[in-house]
Amino acid sequence: MKAREYLDILHVAERLKDTTRHCTTSKGRVESVAEHSWRISLMAMLLREEFPELDIDKVICMCIIHDLGECFTGDIPVFNKTDKDREVEDKLLSDWVNSLPEETKKSFSALYAEMDALETKEAKLYKALDKLEALIQHNEAPISTWAENEYELQKTYAHDAVAFSEWLKELRAEVLKDSLDKIAAAKEN
Template sequence: MTFAPDQEPIPADTARHVRIIDFIQAAETLKDTLRSGRTAQGRLESTAEHTWRLCLLAILFEAEVANIDVLKLLKICVVHDLGEAISGDVPAPIQSSDDGRAARERQDLLTLCKALPEDLSAEIVALWDEYTDARSPEAILAKGFDKIETMLQHVKGRNAPGFDYAFNLGYGREATDRHPLLREVRSLVDELTQREMASQADA
């Protein structure tokens, strides 16, 4: 940042900045937090990689949605899996609505956010709650795109023999049915899944 000759620099709040850096360092764990999805080369993807592509997906469809706060959408995408920095990821095929995962991830998020200044901690937890409850248009889109990114990875990945591609066809349907754009994109992903299933059957 540059300042005019007659303008004094704003003093840095060093203690606040240290807390932010401490949080960032703790969140680095997500680079090594592995998911069950595999990349095109066959290695397990990380939660950080999943989050990056989810954000990219949201950016690329920005022009397709009206009256959406895109910055808020991206913030929700970035924070939605932060709790996994502590307890890790639960693979999509074994998730269930009554497995206590949401409460555990929220507690882990609270633990992770203790390093942050209170205002930033409160903002991140509020965004996470908004995502979990899908109580805003941005949260609905984030939740739907999250499911779609997971399904796309299942199709793109070099999976082990016998991988259950049919899982995709029922996965996350409730989330992707909540917005016209999500339904349309979901239909394209379903086509990719069915094509991959046919390819595997012919192999």
């Protein structure tokens, strides 16, 4: 890869630093997509011992690139995202990936195909972490930042994504406990 090609990729990816998400931080600041991607990458790295049979480096790569399509479309919360929104994002991302240097194009394309198929444990782990991170972030954010539908989503979201792993089901249960405690504390105040 030429130095200019490398820089061009980084310039596109930098957009995620300014692309905001629906979630807020513990201090109430709107978070960026880059911050979300960083944290699910950290989450994956920390699970190396829990999932020794998995290629955690591949999972980390999936976590890093999973939202690059949002460089072109911005972030649309899962509960607002339509099939048309997904088609547009997929098309713009595909066009960009196809413009990359050959080896990078092959690598990214293979990862996106595996992520989309959700057949490998690596892809399932990345998807579970993606969903769980949003729930964890909501638990850390001030409850005043929650949309009305998020009270129910905190209780119901991501159970399907963690079903393949006892450890992840345990984590989801702990996240749910934190959500219920937060909701109860807010009702008391």
